[in-house]
Amino acid sequence: MDLDEGPDADDETSESSSEGSGDRRRRGRRRGRRGGDRRASAGSDEADAANKSDDAEATDSSAEDDLVDADDLSEILARLPDDVPEFPTRSADYDDEEEVEDDGSGAARAERESRRRARRGGADEDDDRPAPRRRSAVLVHADPDSLMAAILLARDIRQLDGLWVYPQEDLMTFFRSIATDLRDDTPIFVVGFSPYPSHDVIQAASLYRGRLTWFDRAAWPPEDLAAMRSSIGAEAIHGGDGGDSTLPLVLETCSRRSRFSDKLVDLATGRFTQHDFERWGRLWRHRLAEIATKRGDIRGDIAALLSGRPSDLAKEASLVDVPTPPPEVAWVAERDFRLIHFGGHVLVLADVEAGLDVHLVSRVLRERYEASLSLARAAGDDVFVFAGDETTGKRALDYMAIAEHLTDKLEWVEARPDADHVSRFRVRDVERRPERLEEVIGEIAMGRSLLER
Known part of the structure; x- marks a missing residue:
């Protein structure tokens, strides 16, 4: 006999059944409400999407109308404020890693290069580029000028098989x-030799x-030049x-440009800065004069200049005695020396003794007389160098x-090669007609x- 059977058990069973059915009805109502909420939310999302689509179509149509109505692109794009600066771009023209300050002479040098190409007949730069x-x-x-070149x-x-120094x-x-x-x-490159014998x-x-x-x-004698x-x-x-x-002459054939090569050109032409000259320039001018007296392969003697690291040159120069x-x-x-004054400038003139560096003499002369300009030549030569301190x-x-x-x-004045950015010219028959030099000075x-432009 089941202990739950009886009147009380039946009441409890019916009560639990009614409670279960009530719970099921409540859960059903909750599910119904959630389903209705989801259906309402879905309907709302569809309505929002439809509204957004209508707005996008309206925006596209207005943009198309603007494009159609615009006569110029400037009417569509926003204007930049007047105070927005322009940022110039610079091309990487150098191979070395040493940094140099831009003194504003780059534009002048580029203009001179274009004028030089125009004098050669307007040839394209790509056509003149060597292989x-x-x-x-x-x-x-065996002379310092040829050695520097x-x-x-x-x-x-x-890439060198060797660099040999010999006298004529x-x-x-x-x-x-x-x-x-x-x-x-x-x-094979031959630098500084005459065809003799x-x-x-x-x-x-x-x-x-x-x-x-x-x-x-x-x-060279005309017959030797023609034969060569x-x-x-x-x-x-x-x-x-x-x-x-x-x-x-050498620089006109060079295809690469580097910061240190420019420094070497400045050292050779007297445009060096006092900073570079004191750090390493003075020592290496002295060394090049000594190396020019040697015979044979000199790659080991000039290895520091071939690598082109001014910091290493300065470090080495600090460890040796200062040359005379x-x-x-x-x-x-x-x-x-003769001085010419005009328009706030001082021009110093010099006929430089054979064996001395015309560019270095000009630099020392300008420093001695505090002159801004110099006009010098080697004694007996008809090629003049017109120079001044870089500003x-x-x-x-x-x-x-x-x-x-x-x-x-x-x-009677002829242009001379100026790839080293030195102003030089030839005055024909200047020894026989010295008045031509006076006319040149007047024109300067x-x-x-x-x-001054």
């Missing part, structure tokens, strides 16, 4: 011994036609018609413009507006 360099051999004459050439080539009398030693050991496709040199040079390039500042052009090609000879430096002053300083101190203000002087003005106005004074 890529290969592993090469360099032969340099060869170093800059070697920095441009970057040992030129054939290179062709008879060293050149024969080079590979058949090795380019002419018969032997011309005959030896013809064996290397197609891979021999020759740079020389000296004036016929032997190795006119395009392979740079110079041979007289000049004061081999440096611009260059002879140009004593030569300037022992003499008096960093807005009043930078354009020395190249004076040289161009003289060559355009005076028929009257061309002040060109100088």
